[in-house]
Amino acid sequence: MGIGQPDFKTPDHIVDSAVSALKNGEHGYTQGKGMLKLREAVASDIYNRRKAKISPENIVIVPGGKVTMWHAILMFGGKGKEIIYPNPGFPIYESVINYSGSKAIPIKLDISNNFKIDFNKFESSITENTSLIIINFPSNPTGGVILKKEMDKLVSILEKYPYIKILSDEIYSRILYDNTEFISLLEYPQIQDRVIILDGWSKTYAMTGWRIGYGVWPTEFAKIAEQLNINSFSCTNTATQFAAISALQGPQGSVDQMVSEFDKRRKIMINLLNSIKGFECSNSKGAFYLFPSIKKTGLKSDDLENILLNKIGIAAVSGNSFGKFGEGYIRFSYANSEENIRLALQKIKEYSEKIGWHAKT
Ligand SMILES: Cc1ncc(COP(=O)(O)O)c(C=O)c1O
Incomplete structure (x- = not known):
């Protein structure tokens, strides 16, 4: 009961798409930010689930959800910067924040209020050096969620600090219970120009080992994220990108x-x-x-x-x-x-x- 990956098989139609892609000779490089057809499929999924119209140009495909947090923390962190992140939280946030030379500022989550953000404490941890705020709902490890009125409150605070970027880790966006509605930070146009969304296929489609995820980036940063892709791994595995299209467009x-x-x-x-x-x-x-x-x-x-x-x-x-x-x-x-x-x-x-x-x- 240790590891965080679904104990289900990747559905057959998804696997079949990757196999056919390879058999059809689809094994060359793709565009650094991912195939257009896949980015269009992601944009359409975002429109359906997050009520936001996003251009495929703002979507950057990466080998796993983790890569979007790596890119964002390295892009906005550095010496003299502070990054606010949930604690307890996904361990990679703190690790990469430290690696980037930034100061890691935890938002304490506690069972006494169901692992929700304490907004007063949250706002008092913001300083002029805060460069990035990371939020993660539904959350690993707490399983906690954020409701619409809480997200409204969070956004009303974020609006006061236009110099801060926000990374919303929404990798568990499809895994919610008791009719809990999923709320994305993309639904708030007033901060959309500085929000980065992290999501992917690992958890939703039982695809942890395929290594694919995506980031939604404001235009100027999408270009930098693509450059980081090109400089480090060229592009995400091509057959996996075909599988990802089939996951989004096939039966759910x-x-x-x-x-x-x-x-x-x-x-x-x-x-x-x-x-x-x-x-x-x-x-x-x-x-x-x-x-x-x-x-x-x-x-x-x-x-x-x-x-x-x-x-x-x-x-x-x-x-x-x-x-x-x-x-x-x-x-x-x-x-x-x-x-x-x-x-x-x-x-x-x-x-x-x-x-x-x-x-x-
Ligand atoms: C909160 C959170 N974000 C991101 C990831 C990374 O997902 P991926 O396996 O797609 O890199 C995980 C995986 O456990 C996670 O729990």
Whole structure:
């Protein structure tokens, strides 16, 4: 239950498109920012799902969602700059911010308010040196989401600081539960000229190993992102780009099926986690992670991670792998079968009841 990738197969029609592309001789370089046909397919998906009209020229295809954050942090970071990012959050943000020479300024997320942004604290962390703000909803590792009225509030703050760029990591945009509406920062024209959107195929279409994602960039930065592509990897794998077109334009039933299967597991897992002594799990409505507080076990996150792995045989990820404010939590991925989830949680419960969290190891 450690790794963050769907336990489903990439749908056959997507795989078939890549195979036919290769057989048809589609194995040369493409344009640095990706094939026009793919960027048009992304623009049309964005129009349908995010209610925003984006030119294919503003879309840059990259080998995985991660590359858009790498480009953005290197483009806007540097010595003397500050970058605000969620903590606990996807570990790569802090790592690349540090690498860029910028100062990493965490937005603390906490279970007490369902891992939402505390807007007062958020605004007080903005300074004249802030160059980039990263937000991520639905979130890894918390599973937290942002609602329309909260996004409106966030945007009203961002509007006051026109010199700051915003990177919205929307890689889990299709993985939402309980009829939660997806809200994208692209839906706010007042800040669109400084918003970068990160999304891709990895999670939605179970394509983590194919390595493909996209960024939506304001015009002047799209050109720089394309240059960074050309200078580092020339273009994203061509057959994978064909597969990505087919994913967006083909039947979407497999996505709905996957999300409804995740939802079933999510509900089971929240109930079971809350029945374990010392665990407190919130009703997270996005992605495929749960991030229970384990503070009442009295254990450090790393110690619990070790007990789970070495004494019980379950892989989960210590909360502090996601930043210092992740201490006191542990991340479980429910990209695993219902049977395994039930078995794993039964074992944890039994251990906590029969042996206890403070038994001598
Ligand atoms: C929040 C978040 N952003 C981006 C990524 C990167 O996705 P990709 O595998 O497409 O690079 C991940 C993957 O785990 C993620 O959790």
